[in-house]
Amino acid sequence: MGEGVSGLTVVNGLGRYPRTRPRRLRGAEWSRKLVAETHLSTSDLVWPVFILDGEGQREQVASMPGVERLSIDLLVEAVGEAAALGIRSVALFPKTDPSLKTSDGREATNPDNLMCRATRALKAAHPEVGLFCDVALDPYNCDGHDGIVKDGRILNDETVAVLLKQSLVQAAAGADVIAPSDMMDGRIGSIRDALDGAGFEHVQIMSYAAKYASAFYGPFRDAVGSGGALKGDKKTYQMDPANTDESLREVAMDLDEGADMVMVKPGMPYLDIVRRVKETFAVPTLVYQVSGEYAMMKAAADNGWLDNDAAVLESLLAFKRAGACGIFTYAAVEAARLMRGC
Numbered sequence: 001m002g003e004g005v006s007g008l009t010v011v012n013g014l015g016r017y018p019r020t021r022p023r024r025l026r027g028a029e030w031s032r033k034l035v036a037e038t039h040l041s042t043s044d045l046v047w048p049v050f051i052l053d054g055e056g057q058r059e060q061v062a063s064m065p066g067v068e069r070l071s072i073d074l075l076v077e078a079v080g081e082a083a084a085l086g087i088r089s090v091a092l093f094p095k096t097d098p099s100l101k102t103s104d105g106r107e108a109t110n111p112d113n114l115m116c117r118a119t120r121a122l123k124a125a126h127p128e129v130g131l132f133c134d135v136a137l138d139p140y141n142c143d144g145h146d147g148i149v150k151d152g153r154i155l156n157d158e159t160v161a162v163l164l165k166q167s168l169v170q171a172a173a174g175a176d177v178i179a180p181s182d183m184m185d186g187r188i189g190s191i192r193d194a195l196d197g198a199g200f201e202h203v204q205i206m207s208y209a210a211k212y213a214s215a216f217y218g219p220f221r222d223a224v225g226s227g228g229a230l231k232g233d234k235k236t237y238q239m240d241p242a243n244t245d246e247s248l249r250e251v252a253m254d255l256d257e258g259a260d261m262v263m264v265k266p267g268m269p270y271l272d273i274v275r276r277v278k279e280t281f282a283v284p285t286l287v288y289q290v291s292g293e294y295a296m297m298k299a300a301a302d303n304g305w306l307d308n309d310a311a312v313l314e315s316l317l318a319f320k321r322a323g324a325c326g327i328f329t330y331a332a333v334e335a336a337r338l339m340r341g342c
């Protein structure tokens, strides 16, 4: 078998030895890094942070090990630390005091609500950090839905009218990006017009354009305190997980209405959507590694069933490979530490 014969003609029991060996390039770290097609950087990460009222307040979110709700003073500190690790953007989600919740969610449009106060404080302390403000009514109303509910139906146009005002108070507070996560029809165009009309033409809009009615949002609803109240599900406004063509129609509409960036959500079970949206529209496409995805990884890691650090970084790299330019992830800070080796 191959004895005394020149390399080109040596054969083994299976036939010729392969000339092409993909394993050659995998033989050393320098070589693997040299030919890598995808790179993950801390600039790709957007850190979603839950906030609550008070001072010096820090609460664990039980279903999201390692994730806390922070009061504004601690938020400012934490974002400073994240920025020092290379994280350039954050997204805020408020846990509203239950006494402020109403059926119309009017606290959402209060210029001194928790979101607006946090936004002002963050922009004063860390003006260089990009700030995404969530637009939707679920943290502010009594029934946990993203819009106004009447007779069991989630009203579209009436909700959009409130979202406009919510966007304006957030923009006035200093939001860099208005991020509507509500999935009402037509809200991007209306919000764009409202922002432009009020002199906020420089404020960006990132539309949660392809947002699915997902089981993976459960821990988030605990974190903002909307889960207990939620009656039914969000299937009449969030997308059916069975669909993919529909995500292209949703994205096309939001781009046409003026969205600067689009979001696909959830993340890991929807990488096919990320890829299709990116390939079809070639626009900045973000992805959200949502609360349930984070909880799954942590639960497995805490049981010793997954290597946490490797799984976190692999999951984030996979989003980049699928075509995302940015990733919302609760693991942003730990991932930044891992990337920096500290």
Ligand SMILES: NCc1[nH]cc(CCC(=O)O)c1CC(=O)O
Pocket (backbone or CB within 6 Å): 134, 135, 136, 137, 138, 146, 181, 182, 216, 217, 218, 219, 220, 221, 234, 289, 290, 291, 292
């Ligand atoms: N406006 C609602 C909203 N904004 C972000 C998330 C989920 C994020 C996550 O699970 O991490 C949700 C939950 C929902 O649609 O019920």
Ligand SMILES: [Mg+2]
Pocket (backbone or CB within 6 Å): 183, 184, 185, 186, 209, 250, 253, 254
């Ligand atoms: Mg839509």
